[in-house]
Amino acid sequence: MAVIEARGLTYTYPESKKPALVDVDLVVEEGEFVILTGPSGCGKTTLCRCLNGLIPHFYGGELRGELYVAGMNVKEHKTWELAQHVGLVFQNPENQLFSLTVEKDIAFGPENLGLPREEIRNRVDWALDRTGTTPLRYRAPYELSGGQQQRVAIASTLAMKPKVLVLDEPTSFLDPRGAQRIFETVNRLNKELGITIILVEHRLDLASVYADRVIVMNDGRIALDGTPKEVYLSGETEALGVGVVKVVKLYQLLEETGLRLRDVPISPKEASKLLREVLSP
Amino acid sequence: MIVVENVYYTYPNGVEALKGVSLRIKDGEFVAIMGENGAGKTTLVLHLNGLLKPTKGRVLVDGVDTREVSVAQLSRKVGLVFQNPDSQFFCSTVEEEIAFALKNFGFSQEVIEKRITWALNLMNLKQYRHRSPFTLSGGEKKRVALAAVLAWDPQILILDEPTIGQDYRQKEKLRQFILQLNSQGRTVIIVTHDVEFVADCVPAPRVVLMAGGRVIADGDAEEVLTNPELVKKASLIQPQISQVFQELADLGLPRNVLNVYEARRIILERWRGR
Structure with missing residues (x-):
């Protein structure tokens, strides 16, 4: 079943003349692990922002075409509704963590859904366990390493039990081992829980082995789309500013x-x- | 020449970031300082232009103790490009940003004008001359930060994590640019944990590997980055080519291969001679 379905998606930021997304058609099936890559400014981050409704609800601008995520029309559903199905993890975890303990950060989303206390506790336990952050439970997020913070950010998103997890360059600030641990964590969520993964990444050397599919964007359009092997062998990646x-x-x-x-x-x-x-x- | 002699550094909050680092960097060398986040790499390079002074030990730049000169004086010789370009910017246009240091170094208006144009062209930033640096993309900001330092032509250039947030094409350009500056005789020091970026450099740099505030290895990239124990200790991952050759060591292939073109040469030689 398709969990993301975009048809003719075109988006222009407010006060911008040139669209950031141009006629994007995309179908992602439930349980797929997708790497989204492309040169700086190609529209990757903009597409991510559409998936959980930050575009158009927060950023404004003009969104044309159709986008359904987890069966919901993004234009018609509010960000808080979409957030229960699509989790977004940012490049810099410091932008996402704000509580005094890891536990409180993870509980924040479920609390805002008004869930019963017991359910919140269960979800926090589960999210900590699934991301390997249980030992960090009572620590303050600001005193953790970048890699630990990023895993906590993933845990806090996971506690919403999303169908889709969107990660926008989550390893940019991490050293290689830290990056690999993030990819392994994400891979487990994909393989064991069936969560659909959209991973925006330049570090293809480390990430490709986990992915079913690689999508390369360029100038707001999808330029290449296939299995990692198909895409890297297409002979077109380098011209698009993407290494193999x-x-x-x-x-x-x-x-x-x-x-x-x-x-x-x-x-x-x-x-x-x-x-x-x-x-x- | 840069001489770092048994340097210790403790931040005001009590964190001991350097624990006895000694290092000599000769004029014209190309050095990569590598290691995990928090290993002390940035702390070390902040000592090289005098922004930090050792708690114990000393740093000499061309024989001068960094404690005895101002950062401004040292900067003329040692240009540092920060990891986060935002911590470097404060002017309202790209042009002013580049002009700032030049004015402070006392260059004439005519020279300043020439240098700005030169640096903008070099970094492919001409069209942004009158834009605010804060409105540019991450990759463009990095290039402005680099242009601002290159404009005064320091003999020693230090780049802290230059590849972060850069896509493949920008990295390729950056690599060629670094190699070119080095081949013209400048000392180039990069701080990075991007092992594939280093593996693609020809000639490969000298690698100084850091962990826990200490230097744990110092040598040719081909030796250091192909050593599994050292690489693991520094929380890095061996470059892919090095991993392949390690797996194939029992066939009598060399272990110390980093570069993909070198790998092809060795594999073909073996295949044809089989």
């Missing part, structure tokens, strides 16, 4: 010189396995 992961690059360089591996590797593990086939004595 290093092991795919190696595959391409070898192929140019006459050595064709049996399949396209997405991770170093796959690459070494495929190389072993051709290099073993």
Whole structure:
């Protein structure tokens, strides 16, 4: 079942002449793990803002075309209704966390839904557990590392039990290990709970292995859309200002010189396995 | 030359960010200071232009102790581009932002005009000359911050996390630019945890690996970034190519490979000779 359905989505920010999204058609099925990438200013963040209704309800501007998320028409439903189905995690977790303890931050969303006390407690326990942040429960968010803060931000979104989790460059400020832990956390939410993931990311080397699908945007439009292998092998990514992961690059360089591996590797593990086939004595 | 001698630094809130760091950087070197968030990388580079003074130990820039000169004097020689460009900006246009330091260094109006134009062209920012730097995108802001420092042509250039928030194309340009500045004889120091960015640099930089306020390794990128224990200790991840070659070490392939073109050369050689 489609959880996101956009038809002819075109959006222009207030006081802007040029639309930030142009005629976007997109169907995302429930449970998909999608990486959304593209050069700076391509419209990725704008699309994310549409998915939970920040556009048009908060930003204003002109939104044309149709967008349904979790069966709701985004134009007709308020942000607080959409927020129960679509969680948004920002680049900088400091913009999202404001309470004195991690627990209170996570409880904030469910409290605002007016849920019974017991249910709120259960959801907090569950969200802490699922994001590996239980040991941080009574800590103050501002004293945590960037990676811990980002996992708490994910937990606070998760406590709303969303169908879709949208993460807008969640690892920009993290070191590689911190980034990998975020991707692993998100991947578990996807595989174990079936939550649909829209991950805006430049770090394709680390993230690609988890994704079913990669979408590349350019100039407000969807330029490429397919499995990671299809997209990286399209030969069009570099012209769009998007790099391919290093092991795919190696595959391409070898192929140019006459050595064709049996399949396209997405991770170093796959690459070494495929190389072993051709290099073993 | 920069000499860092057994430097300790404790922030006013009591956090000990550097715990005995010693380092020598020769003129014209290309150095990447790498490590996890909170390892002390930024604290270290803030010492190199005198913004921070050691709690213990000393820092010498061309023989001069940083405690004995002003930040303004040191900055003429050591240009630092901050991680967050917003912490660098305060003028209402890009042009004024770039002119500010030049005026303070006492350049003539004529030279200032030339340098501004040069730096704007170099960083592909001509069209933003009269815009407020705060209205630009993240990537553009980074380029303005870099242009403002390049305009006074410091001999030593320090870039703190230059690749954060930059897309692939901008990173490619940045890499070529850094390599070009270095090949012209400037000392270039980058602070980064972007291992793939470093792996793509040819020639590869010297890597100074930090963890917990100390230097835990210092050597060629090919040696440091392909060492699994060291890389793990610094919360980094080995570059993909290095991971591949580690897996294939039992076939007699070298372990210390970082770069994808070097990888192709070695693999083809082996494949053809099989």
